[in-house]
């Protein structure tokens with residue numbers, strides 16, 4: 029579930045009707061009827077609440093997912109925020125971070141309350157202040173407390189207090205609004221309405237935020253700024269829910285379970301504005317209360333007013349000290365619980381990520397940076413498909429539509445967009461380039477770069493939907509005279525694969541898409557392939573930054589359900605590859621149960637017939653220069669025997685990519 033190009037991008041959106049493209053053979057396979065691939069759900073709706081990958085966790089039996097891809101389409105793929113002005117292609121405009129405009133909440137003032145090679149740095153200089161947002165985005169990626177005072181809230185508030193000093197902690201008096209009542213928006217304004225609609229769809233319909241948002245933005249006809257605000261509010265509220273609920277529990281005077289869910293959504297939206305944006309406090313409260321009044325009722329509006337005023341009495345740091353006190357202090361609590369609240373992750377995910385860092389041989393002290401990276405909006409990254417587009421072409425096209433772009437940090441075919449709608453680039457619209465996380469790009473390119481002797485003509489992608497890596501592999505393979513068979517169990521997602529690879533095979537037969545169960549290919553076609561990709565369905569714990577709601581949906585029990593499916597697919601791949609051929613086992617989760625354990629088992633069970641290749645070296649080869657810190661498991665690591673140092677793990681906080689895991693296995697007999 030690693031590829032964000034997937035989802036709702038212009039080239040692979042499910043609403044294209046899934047028509048066949050010339051040159052793409054849609055093999056019958058053992059079709060969906062047999063495997064119950066299921067109906068294609070409405071865009072944005074989840075097929076299975078327990079599983080975003082289009083399979084049923086417990087049974088391992090796949091099912092069609094409403095989420096075309098692990099990640100959305102361009103922009104949406106990114107978790108939204110960095111792209112802006114979005115069309116459907118972008119999954120909505122991004123929130124525009126304005127480093128230079130951090131600070132004051134305006135009206136709150138006075139009340140006294142209140143790596144690597146070109147990799148990203150923690151100070152993230154990539155985003156200039158465009159000065160055009162009214163999105164009032166988070167001051168820092170993790171939404172930590174604001175300093176400085178240059179920013180008001182643009183048109184968002186009344187202007188009162190803009191440029192005022194940053195809010196300080198502690199209770200004090202508050203003037204709620206300087207606007208005349210007639211000037212205030214009664215319903216919260218269109219951006220908040222859209223944001224609330226997203227929260228409602230996520231809660232009631234199990235929708236994916238990145239898929240429902242574009243349609244809601246279009247329907248509401250928001251201009252770019254309001255669209256950016258709506259996107260930031262929706263995504264930020266979903267990500268920050270853990271902390272916001274802890275604050276609300278303190279302020280609401282009743283257990284949150286007793287608060288009506290629609291009202292709770294609106295309260296979270298209000299808290300997000302108060303604690304993580306530069307929206308002035310008075311505007312955050314009055315607009316959110318207006319929204320509650322018009323959407324839910326006058327009584328709930330009064331309740332929201334009382335609760336949000338209490339929230340507004342302190343700033344984020346003060347609330348953190350209250351609800352997530354540092355250990356060692358008088359109220360210091362358990363580290364996991366503190367990190368869970370402070371960085372808004374379920375405690376089991378915090379534990380899982382800590383375990384993952386240790387298992388892959390990294391310093392456990394990196395945990396907080398990793399959690400913070402999960403809360404930062406990822407950049408939109410494009411992959412220029414070899415033979416169809418070049419990074420230089422993408423940079424030139426971005427310049428033509430006044431988008432800032434930079435070369436990728438790692439992948440030789442990557443271009444990073446600072447903001448904007450990737451669908452504005454002709455190459456993206458034509459399917460010659462695609463939004464795809466750099467980690468996903470490197471994983472596919474590493475398989476293509478793995479050393480191989482003898483025949484190298486038949487490539488296989490065993491779990492291909494929605495087709496991001498298949499599209500890249502197909503393009504690379506076409507340049508080397510290799511054909512690709514792409515297998516996907518979900519009918520709907522198989523159609524997305526066809527769309528994804530269409531540009532690579534306009535009239536040829538280099539790519540064949542089959543709707544089938546990948547676990548059966550090994551038995552049906554033993555030893556038939558030279559290179560095989562298993563991008564296994566997984567928990568997606570390495571891509572939380574792209575899927576704001578995912579962390580609240582996943583359960584620890586998902587791990588147990590996914591294990592047999594992951595092992596079954598890897599077994600099938602190892603049977604389908606010829607002796608001497610290479611299998612890449614890839615996940616967008618660093619969890620040891622989905623990565624090192626699966627690979628370690630496979631190597632152990634096949635005693636001597638399968639060997640691990642040097643995946644970090646293959647990543648370096650794919651990148652064209654060293655990608656530091658990918659070797660997964662040093663001498664002290666706890667990874668299973670036989671995997672140490674041979675597998676590769678990328679990290680959001682270290683590489684600026686999703687946390688992709690890559691193992692390369694060669695069948696030796």
Ligand SMILES: C[S@@+](CC[C@H](N)C(=O)[O-])C[C@H]1O[C@@H](n2cnc3c(N)ncnc32)[C@H](O)[C@@H]1O
Pocket residue numbers: 029030031034081082083089090091097098468490491492493494495496497498515516517518521544545546547563564565566593
């Ligand atoms: C992680 S996603 C693959 C992402 C894809 N490689 C990309 O880059 O766009 C895993 C895919 O495996 C599919 N899948 C699940 N079980 C499967 C099975 N038994 N056989 C084939 N595909 C399966 C899911 O429907 C999902 O589309």
